[in-house]
Amino acid sequence: MLILVFKKRMAAKRKKTKPIRRTTKGKNANYRSTKSGAGMTAKGRKRYNRKNKSNLKAPVTGKPKKGSKPAKRRKSFCARSKGWKGERGKAARRRWKC
Numbered sequence: 001m002l003i004l005v006f007k008k009r010m011a012a013k014r015k016k017t018k019p020i021r022r023t024t025k026g027k028n029a030n031y032r033s034t035k036s037g038a039g040m041t042a043k044g045r046k047r048y049n050r051k052n053k054s055n056l057k058a059p060v061t062g063k064p065k066k067g068s069k070p071a072k073r074r075k076s077f078c079a080r081s082k083g084w085k086g087e088r089g090k091a092a093r094r095r096w097k098c
Contacts, residue, residue, distance in 0.1 A: 018052055020051060029044070030043065030044030035091075037092065038089070040056065045057075045058065059092075059095055060074040061096065074097070
């Protein structure tokens with residue numbers, strides 16, 4: 001009973017994100033198509049960050065130095081997304097070079 005009350009309080013405190021349109025075509029595209037690597041476009045990230053006071057960053061697509069911050073971000077993303085089996089997830093992992 002006590003756990004249930006605690007969970008309800010935590011759910012109420014959690015920050016709710018404001019969604020943006022999930023468009024992949026046209027000049028207002030916020031997301032990339034699966035052919036171009038899935039994920040968000042720069043414009044989409046900017047719009048999301050502005051709306052949610054967030055700090056989304058672009059994927060690490062280059063070749064970072066070993067042990068650098070971008071290398072650690074890539075390693076972390078690849079570990080988190082290992083179980084992604086969908087078309088968009090696979091495309092995103094390819095873009096990150098996992």
